[in-house]
Amino acid sequence: MEFAWTESQQRYREQVATFLEDNLPDDWFDTYCHGLGSPQQIDYARIFCPKLAKAGLLTPQWPAEYGGRDGEPWEQFILAEELWSWGEPRGPQYMNVNWIGPALMRFGTAEQKAEHLSRIATGEVIWCQGFSEPQAGTDLAALQTKAERIGDHYLINGMKIWTSYSYKADWCFLLARTGPERKAISCFLVPMNSKGVSVVPFPGLPEYGHLNEVFFEDVEVPLGNLVGEEGKGWEVITYALSYERVGLPRYHWGRKVLDTAVAQLQAEGRFDDPMVRAHAGRIVSKFEAARVLTYLVVDQRVKRTPDTTDPNVQRITAADACCELMNFLMEYLPDCLSGGERYLELFYRHNIPATIAAGTYELQLDLIAQRGLTLPRGR
Amino acid sequence: MDLELNEDQSMLISALQSILDRYRELPSEHRRDRSFYSLDLDNQLLTNGFLDAVRTPGMGALEAALVIAEAATAPVSVEVGASALIAPHITDAILPRPIVLISGDLGKAQRYLNVAKTALMDVGDDILVIAVEAANVEAVDTIYAYPYGRFITPPDLSKAQRLGKAAVAPFRQWSRVALAAECAGLMRTAVDFTVDYVKQRRMFGTTLGTYQAVQHRLAQCHQIARATHYLAMKAAWSGDPMDASAAACFAQQHIQKLTFDLHQFNGGMGVTNEHKLHFWTYRFRALQSELGGANGAAHEIADLLWGPVEAPRTPDTPALREAARRKGGAAKTPGMARHLDPALT
Numbered sequence: 001m002e003f004a005w006t007e008s009q010q011r012y013r014e015q016v017a018t019f020l021e022d023n024l025p026d027d028w029f030d031t032y033c034h035g036l037g038s039p040q041q042i043d044y045a046r047i048f049c050p051k052l053a054k055a056g057l058l059t060p061q062w063p064a065e066y067g068g069r070d071g072e073p074w075e076q077f078i079l080a081e082e083l084w085s086w087g088e089p090r091g092p093q094y095m096n097v098n099w100i101g102p103a104l105m106r107f108g109t110a111e112q113k114a115e116h117l118s119r120i121a122t123g124e125v126i127w128c129q130g131f132s133e134p135q136a137g138t139d140l141a142a143l144q145t146k147a148e149r150i151g152d153h154y155l156i157n158g159m160k161i162w163t164s165y166s167y168k169a170d171w172c173f174l175l176a177r178t179g180p181e182r183k184a185i186s187c188f189l190v191p192m193n194s195k196g197v198s199v200v201p202f203p204g205l206p207e208y209g210h211l212n213e214v215f216f217e218d219v220e221v222p223l224g225n226l227v228g229e230e231g232k233g234w235e236v237i238t239y240a241l242s243y244e245r246v247g248l249p250r251y252h253w254g255r256k257v258l259d260t261a262v263a264q265l266q267a268e269g270r271f272d273d274p275m276v277r278a279h280a281g282r283i284v285s286k287f288e289a290a291r292v293l294t295y296l297v298v299d300q301r302v303k304r305t306p307d308t309t310d311p312n313v314q315r316i317t318a319a320d321a322c323c324e325l326m327n328f329l330m331e332y333l334p335d336c337l338s339g340g341e342r343y344l345e346l347f348y349r350h351n352i353p354a355t356i357a358a359g360t361y362e363l364q365l366d367l368i369a370q371r372g373l374t375l376p377r378g379r
Numbered sequence: 380m381d382l383e384l385n386e387d388q389s390m391l392i393s394a395l396q397s398i399l400d401r402y403r404e405l406p407s408e409h410r411r412d413r414s415f416y417s418l419d420l421d422n423q424l425l426t427n428g429f430l431d432a433v434r435t436p437g438m439g440a441l442e443a444a445l446v447i448a449e450a451a452t453a454p455v456s457v458e459v460g461a462s463a464l465i466a467p468h469i470t471d472a473i474l475p476r477p478i479v480l481i482s483g484d485l486g487k488a489q490r491y492l493n494v495a496k497t498a499l500m501d502v503g504d505d506i507l508v509i510a511v512e513a514a515n516v517e518a519v520d521t522i523y524a525y526p527y528g529r530f531i532t533p534p535d536l537s538k539a540q541r542l543g544k545a546a547v548a549p550f551r552q553w554s555r556v557a558l559a560a561e562c563a564g565l566m567r568t569a570v571d572f573t574v575d576y577v578k579q580r581r582m583f584g585t586t587l588g589t590y591q592a593v594q595h596r597l598a599q600c601h602q603i604a605r606a607t608h609y610l611a612m613k614a615a616w617s618g619d620p621m622d623a624s625a626a627a628c629f630a631q632q633h634i635q636k637l638t639f640d641l642h643q644f645n646g647g648m649g650v651t652n653e654h655k656l657h658f659w660t661y662r663f664r665a666l667q668s669e670l671g672g673a674n675g676a677a678h679e680i681a682d683l684l685w686g687p688v689e690a691p692r693t694p695d696t697p698a699l700r701e702a703a704r705r706k707g708g709a710a711k712t713p714g715m716a717r718h719l720d721p722a723l724t
Contacts, residue, residue: 281677373597375597
């Protein structure tokens with residue numbers, strides 16, 4: 001056991017930092033302040049990601065045949081830490097790299113790989129995740145959107161909700177029901193400009209761009225856009241979600257936000273209060289717990305350790321830390337939600353659904369209890 | 380970055396476990412005691428070199444922390460942290476042991492004092508090494524699952540060896556690492572013990588462990604134990620005071636929850652000495668307030684990251700330094716520019 005970064009990993013981190021220093025525009029913070037799902041940030045991602053790709057930093061850990069450079073898996077993680085600490089200028093494209101690409105590598109056809117992996121690796125494309133429905137959030141297997149096989153295509157009808165970035169997306173990684181059995185679900189790659197696809201953004205507590213309804217009315221999707229076998233999409237989803245659930249280094253972002261909050265309190269002469277200082281210190285300990293558990297999970301993934309519940313443990317640890325930081329903001333800097341510091345507001349609003357998205361907090365606890373602690377299923 | 384034990388570490392822990400396996404049950408005459416200090420196990424750890432990791436080439440503080448955590452899994456108590464981790468970082472001398480750590484009032488009961496041969500005392504600007512005379516110590520009755528003792532007459536501090544001001548910071552830092560490592564072993568075992576119990580215990584026609592209200596809270600307890608373990612090991616590995624404070628702060632702020640939940644699920648049995656739960660829970664309960672408790676560690680974190688209260692109010696964080704460096708231009712790092720000291724912008 002040891003916790004050191006290797007020399008090459010440190011060099012890589014410095015390379016990323018230098019790239020960001022040199023390439024982010026002076027008005028980047030203004031762009032960032034519109035929010036991760038905003039048109040401004042998504043449009044900027046289309047400029048930034050190709051530059052990142054050209055520098056060999058967008059998909060470093062991908063195999064060379066798919067546009068990567070066979071880098072070690074830790075590099076993706078170092079990249080994410082650095083980028084999130086600057087506000088994630090990749091915008092929605094972090095999803096492409098974290099799980100859409102890996103899912104296609106594992107389950108995609110040769111044609112799908114040829115068409116999509118190169119476009120992801122060059123930073124040209126925006127994807128959205130068409131999973132959740134009004135009656136199927138954490139319980140994804142309850143989804144009702146249907147894909148009916150008719151001749152040389154599937155006919156898709158239904159709706160998705162909470163589909164972040166969809167109003168700007170080129171493609172949707174869609175889950176649809178292809179049979180009556182509960183888990184008879186399949187994955188499809190759907191162009192968002194297909195006839196019959198419409199997106200309706202609606203307002204909510206998270207920042208703009210995350211809450212959208214996507215409607216599919218008699219959308220024709222070629223048979224070749226099915227990912228994996230028909231009816232076996234559950235395997236694809238499980239694989240994809242295992243990548244998604246540790247993809248976001250909230251601790252790195254959270255520590256930066258806490259620094260900003262403390263700086264504001266110091267500037268206002270309010271950080272000498274022992275209760276405030278203790279509260280801030282406790283939050284640091286929670287984010288450091290999330291950090292070390294994230295490293296544990298990445299280490300397990302690198303070593304292809306058989307499945308553990310440590311990713312679930314990491315998820316709830318990070319969620320606890322984020323909730324505590326949001327609470328800190330509400331106790332001491334409540335005006336961040338009413339015209340105050342926008343950086344703090346963005347963190348708060350982005351993390352409102354953090355205990356819900358990609359499997360609720362309670363689902364994580366179920367999995368830890370039943371798979372990790374082997375407690376019996378029951379009431 | 381490699382969070383698995385290496386071959387040497389695995390062998391070390393495996394060898395320790397084979398010794399500890401002989402101490403998983405208490406001697407029958409002590410079965411209902413509130414605590415039991417095993418001099419026999421103490422001697423086994425000492426003579427087999429388990430307390431020497433810090434001074435052994437190829438090993439170090441991380442191995443010492445692993446030993447502390449593992450030794451804490453036994454229901455019997457034995458002093459490991461001060462001997463294996465703290466003392467070697469503040470003195471080259473091999474101190475007579477067991478060692479008791481003292482800060483604050485000499486008249487109060489101290490953990491391990493009635494079995495200790497040496498006391499290390501934090502007096503603020505120095506660490507004192509005090510030879511403990513057994514005849515000058517009386518045992519103190521407590522429900523904590525450690526032995527406690529009190530000086531009959533306060534020792535003459537003028538006769539104590541002084542390690543100097545330079546020993547204070549490492550004493551506190553390594554004390555926090557030792558505390559977190561010990562909490563990690565205690566928490567893990569208390570959770571495992573309770574998980575086993577709720578799988579057996581039946582209530583309203585089913586086992587207690589089938590209730591989601593029980594499962595969720597046990598999952599959270601497991602999460603706390605897991606996080607504490609890796610925080611403690613990282614702090615031992617890095618030797619960074621921030622990591623030490625983060626590990627202790629995290630562990631100590633969650634002790635209340637673990638105590639409540641685990642005792643709740645062990646029910647009436649859990650409050651009897653016959654049920655072994657208290658041998659772990661009332662050890663981490665004893666550690667909850669040591670070294671200033673979670674708030675003390677949290678203040679240490681705040682001091683390290685954002686400067687002490689007395690300092691001038693110019694913020695000094697890496698992010699703010701970076702923003703200051705850019706003065707004159709728009710800040711790229713989100714949210715920083717508006718909070719800079721006017722002098723910096």
